[in-house]
Amino acid sequence: MMDAQAPITQDVLTIPRKAAEGLPNLVGMTRDGMRDALIAAGTPEKQAKMRVGQIWQWVYHWGVRDFAKMTNLAKDYRAMLADNFVVALPEVVTRQVSGDGTRKYLVRIAGGHEVEVVYIPETDRGTLCISSQVGCTLTCSFCHTGTQKLVRNLTAAEIIGQVLVARDDLGEWPVQGTPKDEVRLLSNIVLMGMGEPLYNFENVRDAMKIAMDPDGIQLSRRRITLSTSGVVPEIARTAQEIGCQLAISFHATTDEVRDKLVPINKRWPLADLLDALRTYPKVSNSERITFEYVMLDGVNDSDADAHRLIKLIDGIPAKINLIPFNEWPGAPYKRSSNNRIRAFADIIYKAGYASPIRTPRGEDIMAACGQLKSATERARKSKAQIAQEAGL
Numbered sequence: 001m002m003d004a005q006a007p008i009t010q011d012v013l014t015i016p017r018k019a020a021e022g023l024p025n026l027v028g029m030t031r032d033g034m035r036d037a038l039i040a041a042g043t044p045e046k047q048a049k050m051r052v053g054q055i056w057q058w059v060y061h062w063g064v065r066d067f068a069k070m071t072n073l074a075k076d077y078r079a080m081l082a083d084n085f086v087v088a089l090p091e092v093v094t095r096q097v098s099g100d101g102t103r104k105y106l107v108r109i110a111g112g113h114e115v116e117v118v119y120i121p122e123t124d125r126g127t128l129c130i131s132s133q134v135g136c137t138l139t140c141s142f143c144h145t146g147t148q149k150l151v152r153n154l155t156a157a158e159i160i161g162q163v164l165v166a167r168d169d170l171g172e173w174p175v176q177g178t179p180k181d182e183v184r185l186l187s188n189i190v191l192m193g194m195g196e197p198l199y200n201f202e203n204v205r206d207a208m209k210i211a212m213d214p215d216g217i218q219l220s221r222r223r224i225t226l227s228t229s230g231v232v233p234e235i236a237r238t239a240q241e242i243g244c245q246l247a248i249s250f251h252a253t254t255d256e257v258r259d260k261l262v263p264i265n266k267r268w269p270l271a272d273l274l275d276a277l278r279t280y281p282k283v284s285n286s287e288r289i290t291f292e293y294v295m296l297d298g299v300n301d302s303d304a305d306a307h308r309l310i311k312l313i314d315g316i317p318a319k320i321n322l323i324p325f326n327e328w329p330g331a332p333y334k335r336s337s338n339n340r341i342r343a344f345a346d347i348i349y350k351a352g353y354a355s356p357i358r359t360p361r362g363e364d365i366m367a368a369c370g371q372l373k374s375a376t377e378r379a380r381k382s383k384a385q386i387a388q389e390a391g392l
Helices: 031-040 045-060 075-084 156-170 201-212 232-241 255-261 270-284 303-312 338-350 383-389
Strands: 009-011 091-097 103-108 114-121 126-129 188-191 224-228 245-249 289-295 318-324
Touching (some): 245 270, 318 338
């Protein structure tokens, strides 16, 4: 646990990021999409592929937003780009820094909606937790984000834009003429923020393809983890079209309990989900699947649950990520005791599975797992309402 007296800082970034009305945003376009857009704006077809490569590197490798600074393009071509396109990111409304170094950004997107993004620094990596939807449609009863109604999917530009915003704040864009810095402050992406990524598949796929592109941000697919509550039909597509690491919001070992914790289980129960997961590592060439398991006092944390979990995942290359419940105002659950969590982890470990207990990060700024929820979209539900919807 972090020091309760650790300072919290908060500031407002005033960097102008709003796109000019009506102009297409080059951020978020696939390479093919950008090529088509440039040709439509007057770029000769024979030059289009080369121009895409040049612009791509300026935007995603160097972090340049101003066409005038894209100096390997002719001045008249830069002027044409400025007349027809923008390079725009989500607008940063607030930036909070936890006592443990975790950073939480509230960013505003088109329509005035807001989503939250969290950067978690660790000794060997820096992980950015990004959102894929405004709100969430899944209503998982233990999740603060799940108490917020779904507003809309994020576009590919709004998803990859979160990565660019964080790199801006971290000062991680390379500087021309200086030695390459091999240490990555933002080395990993997890799609574990607001929303269910597989209910926004195409935009998530396109954004992650941009993140993995070798001429830009250059993140390996093994450095990207997509977390889903179990949208079974899209799991195979994820393996084939993205190929990133997969994490499953599992959280229960019986359909009866999972129906309450993760209501999507009523549509795709455990047997269907596990069948889909058994094929994922082979198709995607992933090392193993992460099973996320939030520890809820007296709900899913018994020794019997641990033994059932071992039987359920038999035959699946897996890691069990045990998550102490991050409490939030009105939550109908309590965190399992440390002794109970350790006993549960020990059973999993003795069965041959890695069972790390996640250290809560950013709790003092409500940035921990399951706590993300933008203030402007907040659905103000009482503890009794949340419990009633969960069937408790």
